[in-house]
Amino acid sequence: NKRVKVKDLLASEPTGQEVTVMGWVRTFRNNQFIALNDGSTNNNLQIVVELGMLDENTLKRITTGASLKVTGKAVPSLGKGQKMDINATSLEILGDSDAEKFPLQPKKHSLEFLREIAHLRFRTNTFGSVFRVRHALAFAVHKFFNEKGFVYMHTPIVTASDAEGAGEMFRVTTLPFDNPPRNEDGTINFKEDFFGRSTNLTVSGQLEGELAATAFSEIYTFGPTFRAENSNTARHLAEFWMIEPEMAFCDIEDNQNLAEEFIKYLIRHVMEHNREDLEFLSQRLAEEEKQLPQDKRSEMGLIEKLEFVINNDFERITYTEAIDILLQSPAYKKKKFQYEVKWGIDMQSEHERYLVEKHFKKPVIVTGYPKEIKAFYMRQNDDGKTVAAMDILAPGIGEIVGGSQREERLDKLTERMKEMHIPAEELWWYLDTRRYGTVPHAGFGLGFERMVLFVTGMTNIRDVIAFPRTPKNAEF
Numbered sequence: 001n002k003r004v005k006v007k008d009l010l011a012s013e014p015t016g017q018e019v020t021v022m023g024w025v026r027t028f029r030n031n032q033f034i035a036l037n038d039g040s041t042n043n044n045l046q047i048v049v050e051l052g053m054l055d056e057n058t059l060k061r062i063t064t065g066a067s068l069k070v071t072g073k074a075v076p077s078l079g080k081g082q083k084m085d086i087n088a089t090s091l092e093i094l095g096d097s098d099a100e101k102f103p104l105q106p107k108k109h110s111l112e113f114l115r116e117i118a119h120l121r122f123r124t125n126t127f128g129s130v131f132r133v134r135h136a137l138a139f140a141v142h143k144f145f146n147e148k149g150f151v152y153m154h155t156p157i158v159t160a161s162d163a164e165g166a167g168e169m170f171r172v173t174t175l176p177f178d179n180p181p182r183n184e185d186g187t188i189n190f191k192e193d194f195f196g197r198s199t200n201l202t203v204s205g206q207l208e209g210e211l212a213a214t215a216f217s218e219i220y221t222f223g224p225t226f227r228a229e230n231s232n233t234a235r236h237l238a239e240f241w242m243i244e245p246e247m248a249f250c251d252i253e254d255n256q257n258l259a260e261e262f263i264k265y266l267i268r269h270v271m272e273h274n275r276e277d278l279e280f281l282s283q284r285l286a287e288e289e290k291q292l293p294q295d296k297r298s299e300m301g302l303i304e305k306l307e308f309v310i311n312n313d314f315e316r317i318t319y320t321e322a323i324d325i326l327l328q329s330p331a332y333k334k335k336k337f338q339y340e341v342k343w344g345i346d347m348q349s350e351h352e353r354y355l356v357e358k359h360f361k362k363p364v365i366v367t368g369y370p371k372e373i374k375a376f377y378m379r380q381n382d383d384g385k386t387v388a389a390m391d392i393l394a395p396g397i398g399e400i401v402g403g404s405q406r407e408e409r410l411d412k413l414t415e416r417m418k419e420m421h422i423p424a425e426e427l428w429w430y431l432d433t434r435r436y437g438t439v440p441h442a443g444f445g446l447g448f449e450r451m452v453l454f455v456t457g458m459t460n461i462r463d464v465i466a467f468p469r470t471p472k473n474a475e476f
């Protein structure tokens, strides 16, 4: 008998047909009703065990967490709230689960508690929905770019370059832990390493992406990236996934258009394909927000918010305008900001969130940042002060996208690198793109987990990646 998935079964009509299902027990009531879940949907399948069908010992072994194979007849349910029951004709316990020890009880657990048992939390409704939505978003990323003819590039994880020039890298070495070879001055001698030099985990695939874009015209990357920043916030991970499109023959305006279209496409895909999960997450969020004081609650429900985002243009402003808005804000006048506001600052998340949540109440694209706070590769504007950078800020998140038009003029680029102490000899291969057939080009990076946060309404980034790597979590 072939196994049928619960989701497919629940979508069909119960006409007494015989089916086989497999899954994990969520609850078992009155020695008769099993709620079975196989991860295809949050809707459990109700299995009805006829009295006397199973012996005492087997009944005892049907506990929360145990895995079962059940064959039975699909019939319309007599109970309320569900469409069908499976009247079991045979039931096999595939794996026992000690009810005393199994950490997931059939009750609501806090997200903090579930983070401690990340290896089991997929077996809850919240994480079932979050990870099905995450899957759908990843699929939609490829669908979007494939439809546009972009080439998917796999960029290296281990590299010697620091794409962002921010020095936030994890070192990769094969040298022995306790007694690495040393230079005369006591520093580690990386020449004896497998790679023959100091290497690190990538912080971004952009530089390699630019190499490919200046051949294929349009490419994207989608892979893990690593940042050794010691940020213990609800929006930072040491290991996160990033999508980085890079387009030749493209300026900062085209770049903004693509990013806005992309974000809306991803949301639309999930609205079309994961309605049930979104409804569940929307309800979850509403319940969570009931605990908050009125003024901290969202004005819109999750689905309403997503609909609003896909149906309205993102606001587009310059950095200079953003600073002016902040300086004129009631929040600034009442000294509500913790960090300083003036032209030249790297906006803090409190500033970004003021702009999107209080002022514009929609996603905002900010362009024209001061060159001092941005990476070396961004194209310099004619004013000599700003670069063609763009960040997209999203309600509840802050920065979700960072991108720019790239400096395609070799002289300007090398000059800027010198000012920023970025060794040109190490990036000779990157500079070759500007030596041989350079073109205006642009790209951006979308933080995948921040996008999942936005779409699911979850509030902590540790809850949208299966095994978060943060300063405290690296066990499994």
Ligand code: 4AD
Residues within 6 Å of the ligand: 163, 164, 203, 204, 205, 206, 227, 229, 235, 236, 237, 238, 240, 242, 244, 245, 399, 400, 401, 402, 403, 404, 443, 444, 445, 446, 447, 448, 449, 450
């Ligand atoms: O702004 P970032 O650092 O830009 C880049 O890496 C560029 N190379 C992108 C490009 O132009 N191709 O990072 C891009 C996005 C951020 O907007 C944010 O969404 C996400 O990556 N991000 C993080 N997400 C989770 N944890 C972290 N520590 C993150 N750092 C950046």
Ligand code: MG
Residues within 6 Å of the ligand: 399, 401, 402
């Ligand atoms: Mg950024």
